[in-house]
Amino acid sequence: MRRPPLRRLARAAGAKHCTLHSMPANRPSDRVPEPIRRLGRIHHVAIVVERMEPALALWRDALGLELQVVEEMPDDRVRIAFLPVGESKIELVEPTDDTTGVARYLAKSGEGVHHVCFEVGNLAETLLRLEIDGVELIDTAPRKGAEGPVAFLHPRSCHGVLVELIEAPGGPAWKSLGYPTEQEIDR
Ligand code: ZN
Numbered sequence: 701m702r703r704p705p706l707r708r709l710a711r712a713a714g715a716k717h718c719t720l721h722s723m724p725a726n727r728p729s730d731r732v733p734e735p736i737r738r739l740g741r742i743h744h745v746a747i748v749v750e751r752m753e754p755a756l757a758l759w760r761d762a763l764g765l766e767l768q769v770v771e772e773m774p775d776d777r778v779r780i781a782f783l784p785v786g787e788s789k790i791e792l793v794e795p796t797d798d799t800t801g802v803a804r805y806l807a808k809s810g811e812g813v814h815h816v817c818f819e820v821g822n823l824a825e826t827l828l829r830l831e832i833d834g835v836e837l838i839d840t841a842p843r844k845g846a847e848g849p850v851a852f853l854h855p856r857s858c859h860g861v862l863v864e865l866i867e868a869p870g871g872p873a874w875k876s877l878g879y880p881t882e883q884e885i886d887r
Pocket of ligand 1: 791815817864
């Protein structure tokens with residue numbers, strides 16, 4: 701394959717909105733849209749389950765993951781469990797009634813992977829950048845999640861994957877949503 705001339709490479713790298721054709725094919729990082737390059741670690745992978753206990757029998761007991769917490773999320777009408785693995789976690793989600801999106805997903809698709817959550821430094825800014833780039837947002841502003849400020853991106857914009865973003869601890873949305881500060885937790 702013939703390489704594009706250097707001048708074109710530089711222009712493509714500096715351009716705000718590159719098309720795939722104008723991007724150098726041999727540098728994968730340049731093919732990734734800028735906001736996506738800002739994603740941090742995978743915070744968790746969420747799995748929707750019919751009932752929590754049999755799911756824990758697999759993930760905690762048979763597969764040996766440590767159970768961090770089981771929590772009721774009355775606003776979201778789910779019960780969730782977090783099981784850390786490496787720098788990420790498995791999140792088990794059990795709907796507690798059948799009115800929510802996740803309950804409808806379970807009824808329609810059965811148990812399985814529900815969403816993937818990535819960490820970002822500044823959630824409000826990331827949402828703004830994604831919206832400008834034409835990504836369909838489910839939450840246009842950070843909202844309170846079990847582990848920090850979160851927002852969901854629509855699967856229509858993410859190749860069929862429901863993507864959740866969570867703000868890393870200490871980010872601006874932690875304060876604006878009223879999470880306790882580190883000093884308050886230490887006390
Ligand atoms: Zn999640």
